[in-house]
Amino acid sequence: TVIVATRTFGKYSEEPVKLLEKNGFTLLRPEYLDENILKRADAIILGTGKLSGEMIRHSSIKIIARHGVGVDNVDLKTATELGIPVTITPNANTVSVAELTIALILALSRRLIDSYREISEKKFSPVTGIEIFGKTLGIIGFGAIGRETSKRAICLGMKVLACDPYVEKNIIERHSVEAVDLETLLKNSDFVSLHVPLTQSTKHMIGKEQLKMMKKSAFLINTSRGGIVDERALVEALKEGYISGAALDAFEQEPLPEDSILYDCPNLVLTPHAGAHTYEAIYKMNMMSAQAVVDFFDG
Ligand code: NAD
Numbered sequence: 083t084v085i086v087a088t089r090t091f092g093k094y095s096e097e098p099v100k101l102l103e104k105n106g107f108t109l110l111r112p113e114y115l116d117e118n119i120l121k122r123a124d125a126i127i128l129g130t131g132k133l134s135g136e137m138i139r140h141s142s143i144k145i146i147a148r149h150g151v152g153v154d155n156v157d158l159k160t161a162t163e164l165g166i167p168v169t170i171t172p173n174a175n176t177v178s179v180a181e182l183t184i185a186l187i188l189a190l191s192r193r194l195i196d197s198y199r200e201i202s203e204k205k206f207s208p209v210t211g212i213e214i215f216g217k218t219l220g221i222i223g224f225g226a227i228g229r230e231t232s233k234r235a236i237c238l239g240m241k242v243l244a245c246d247p248y249v250e251k252n253i254i255e256r257h258s259v260e261a262v263d264l265e266t267l268l269k270n271s272d273f274v275s276l277h278v279p280l281t282q283s284t285k286h287m288i289g290k291e292q293l294k295m296m297k298k299s300a301f302l303i304n305t306s307r308g309g310i311v312d313e314r315a316l317v318e319a320l321k322e323g324y325i326s327g328a329a330l331d332a333f334e335q336e337p338l339p340e341d342s343i344l345y346d347c348p349n350l351v352l353t354p355h356a357g358a359h360t361y362e363a364i365y366k367m368n369m370m371s372a373q374a375v376v377d378f379f380d381g
Pocket of ligand 1 (some may be wrong): 356357
């Protein structure tokens, strides 16, 4: 029995469901994850919902197949202690997230949301934006998504800086990107884009101090995880004009609470954790997570 705890599994293609069924698995699609359901299954295909140590301990789950790449929602310590493997779907959504990042950079540079708001109010007055050609993009976290984003930005005529202490300088430079430290990146970029995992060391790595280091004309984009940006500090930065604008696809609390301070914030573009939401990425994440479950029980 496999718990499917992600809404997009099998939504656009029957193939991943058939792959599991053909291998003898029964699928459970609970509304919520509770102890009762977790005791009835051998595996879980997990979206962005939280799987705490307590939940893992009181389950009969033998494999956690994460539908995506970030594992900040899984208590890895408990899973490791119990010998439960946690798999991810590497690269399945890399291009999709990189493309959303570029879309958000352009939405900010051309003030697309403001522009739409004007015309939807039947005002035919163009909003003035900036060109991204010749501007500098600073990428924090030069992993799979950071690299794909850098390639696309270079094609659009941007200069790219990257900060990633775990990637060798020559690897960064091979991508025609300049390797710099965080402070240099923040001070010199017109757009700063986050592509790091959420860990103890990246939590709130962009707070008031870092936002103040950025150019007043700069924009911040976060398509990685909420919690990496201190949301309170960001709202203050946008209201006080420390930076020009921001776009967020991930939030400290998801779904974004109805009373979130982010809704009324100026110059802020929001998307509802849509980075991996393309037919292509969903298909790949579906198939890879289903295959991980099949392979595990095949030994
Ligand atoms: P990845 O593991 O390939 O790359 C992450 C990079 O961050 C690594 O190169 C690592 O060295 C670097 N890093 C870690 N700590 C750092 C720090 N303190 N400073 C600078 N760099 C640091 O992962 P990826 O596939 O590129 O994904 C990046 C993140 O994007 C994921 O962890 C996930 O949280 C997020 N993501 C979001 C969506 C979405 O729907 N919006 C979809 C997929 C992934």
